[in-house]
Structures are given as C-alpha cells and as structure tokens.
Amino acid sequence: MRHFLQETDFSRAEAGQVFALARRFKQERGHHEKPLAGQTWAMIFGKSSTRTRVSFEVGIHELGGNPLFLNTSDIQIGRGETIADTARVLSRFVHGLIVRTHAQSDLSDLAAHGGLPVVNALTDFLHPCQIYADAFTAAERWAGPQGDLLAALQGRKVAFLGDTSFNMANSWILGGGLFGMQVVLAGPAGHKPGKEIEDLAKQSGAAFRFTSDPLEAVSGADIVYTDVWASMGQENEAAERRNRLRPYQVTAKLFATANPGALFMHCLPAHAGEEVTQEVLDHPRCVIFDEAENRLHVQKAILAMLARNRG
Numbered sequence: 001m002r003h004f005l006q007e008t009d010f011s012r013a014e015a016g017q018v019f020a021l022a023r024r025f026k027q028e029r030g031h032h033e034k035p036l037a038g039q040t041w042a043m044i045f046g047k048s049s050t051r052t053r054v055s056f057e058v059g060i061h062e063l064g065g066n067p068l069f070l071n072t073s074d075i076q077i078g079r080g081e082t083i084a085d086t087a088r089v090l091s092r093f094v095h096g097l098i099v100r101t102h103a104q105s106d107l108s109d110l111a112a113h114g115g116l117p118v119v120n121a122l123t124d125f126l127h128p129c130q131i132y133a134d135a136f137t138a139a140e141r142w143a144g145p146q147g148d149l150l151a152a153l154q155g156r157k158v159a160f161l162g163d164t165s166f167n168m169a170n171s172w173i174l175g176g177g178l179f180g181m182q183v184v185l186a187g188p189a190g191h192k193p194g195k196e197i198e199d200l201a202k203q204s205g206a207a208f209r210f211t212s213d214p215l216e217a218v219s220g221a222d223i224v225y226t227d228v229w230a231s232m233g234q235e236n237e238a239a240e241r242r243n244r245l246r247p248y249q250v251t252a253k254l255f256a257t258a259n260p261g262a263l264f265m266h267c268l269p270a271h272a273g274e275e276v277t278q279e280v281l282d283h284p285r286c287v288i289f290d291e292a293e294n295r296l297h298v299q300k301a302i303l304a305m306l307a308r309n310r311g
C-alpha cells in the first residue's frame with residue numbers, strides 16, 4: 001500500500017512522473033481518464049482549509065471519484081474514538097484517506113491501521129502536497145510546455161524566510177532536496193529547523209542551510225518564499241511572533257536583491273503587512289494564484305499514482 005505522508009514517499013523518478021502527469025491533467029482538463037471511477041475518498045480535516053479542501057474535492061470529482069468531507073468535530077474522533085479504530089471502520093467503506101491534522105504521527109497511525117492509502121493534507125510538521133504544487137509551478141515556467149520539469153529545478157536556489165521551524169520550511173527542506181534544489185532558510189536563531197527534520201533530511205540526502213541573515217539567503221535566489229508568522233494552532237502567540245519575525249518580512253527592496261526573474265511564492269493564506277508587503281503580493285513575478293491552481297493538477301496526479309499502486 002502506498003501513502004503520501006512526506007515528500008520522500010515518492011522517489012525522485014516518481015516525483016518526475018507526478019509532474020508529467022500533472023502537466024497532462026492540466027492540458028487535458030475535462031477530457032482525461034478517470035482513475036478513481038467508482039471510488040470514494042474520505043477527507044478528514046481537523047483544521048480550517050480553503051485551497052486544500054476545494055482542490056481535493058474538485059480533483060476527486062474530475063478523476064471520476066466521490067469525495068466525502070469529514071470535519072473531525074462532527075465525527076467520533078472528536079469525542080475520543082481512536083485513530084486506529086476510525087481507520088479500521090473507514091476502510092470498510094472508502095478507498096483512501098486525505099487527512100489534515102496537527103500530529104504527523106496521527107497520519108502514520110492511520111496508514112498503519114487502515115489498509116488504505118493515506119495522503120497528508122497538512123500537519124504541523126509537513127505540507128507535501130503544497131511543496132509539490134509549488135515546485136511544479138516554478139518548473140512549468142522554467143521548462144516551458146515541453147521541457148523536462150525536474151531538470152528545470154536542478155540546482156535552483158530557494159530562500160525561505162520567516163518561520164523556519166514549522167511545516168512549510170520543513171517541506172522545503174525535504175522537497176527541495178528531492179528535486180535537487182539548494183534550500184536556504186533565514187529566520188531567528190530560535191526558529192532553527194528541529195532535530196526531527198534534520199534527521200529526515202540526512203536520511204534522504206537533502207542538504208539545506210540555515211542563516212539569520214535574510215539578505216544572504218535572498219542573494220542569488222530563484223524563488224523567495226514565505227509563510228504566515230502564526231500558523232493554525234499558534235494564534236495566541238501572534239503578537240510575540242510578529243515582533244520576533246519582523247526582520248524577515250519580504251519587502252520589494254529585499255525581493256529586488258534576488259536573481260533577475262526570481263519568483264515570489266507563498267502557500268497562502270497571506271497576511272499583507274506581516275510576512276510580506278502588499279507591493280510584493282502585487283508584483284508581476286508573484287505567482288501565488290498559479291500555485292493555488294496547481295494544487296488541483298498536482299494532487300490529481302498524486303491520487304492517480306496512489307490508485308495505480310494500490311495493493
């Protein structure tokens with residue numbers, strides 16, 4: 001049974017296949033094959049979502065399947081039923097699980113007990129669907145309509161600024177390594193990537209660098225990336241985080257020090273005036289809505305790959 005809990009659950013070659021399939025699904029939208037025909041995929045969400053929920057629901061429909069959205073506060077998991085029992089029960093009804101929650105270990109538990117493919121729709125630790133869509137967004141610009149998407153990413157530099165010890169930064173560490181990119185994270189010393197991601201990076205051969213100097217990170221970057229300063233679950237630390245992370249705001253002046261042609265990226269939702277200025281969000285090389293659209297095409301490709309590899 002194949003799962004997509006972290007970036008490296010696909011090999012580099014398979015990531016190339018995901019990108020190629022996503023490009024074809026994008027080009028043939030509305031008239032490609034339907035590999036999820038007759039299947040129902042449950043979406044268990046314990047946190048808010050706009051992009052992830054809508055792109056998965058629409059994507060599953062477009063692949064011929066039926067999405068079943070389950071908010072954790074409406075199902076018995078919210079009243080203490082175990083993850084293991086929930087997985088065993090759902091496996092009698094549905095063909096796959098797409099899960100948004102806090103703990104990455106909840107996903108591994110579901111994967112271990114359900115006998116169903118499990119997809120990570122964001123945890124506190126990783127957001128792999130987002131990073132695949134982001135890398136695809138850059139690759140399709142750099143490779144053009146026919147070019148090799150993975151090759152277009154090779155050696156490119158990503159500068160990630162701000163909260164360098166949470167899901168998006170961790171996902172760039174693993175994803176950037178898999179795609180052959182150079183990843184430099186810039187944040188305050190207290191936001192150094194944690195030991196768990198360091199160990200995973202080592203295991204998968206992903207090299208990354210951490211600095212507290214935003215200018216050094218952005219110099220020579222092909223992608224300048226940031227994320228909110230207070231993620232879901234950290235709302236009560238928002239004021240303190242604003243003070244701490246202020247030096248890492250992506251301003252037009254900072255963005256101008258990246259490589260000519262560099263892209264500005266953000267997973268969204270964005271807080272203009274905090275991690276990024278409105279001027280950068282309005283910049284012609286800001287590709288945030290392409291990233292959001294590509295969630296659909298890339299996740300359809302991921303689901304098609306998992307459906308192909310069932311059993």
Ligand code: CP
Nearest residue numbers: 049050051052267268
């Ligand atoms: N980027 C992202 O995952 O957005 P949502 O929280 O709206 O799903």
Ligand code: NVA
Nearest residue numbers: 167227231232267268
């Ligand atoms: N780091 C953010 C990402 C949202 C897509 C969060 O976890 O809230």
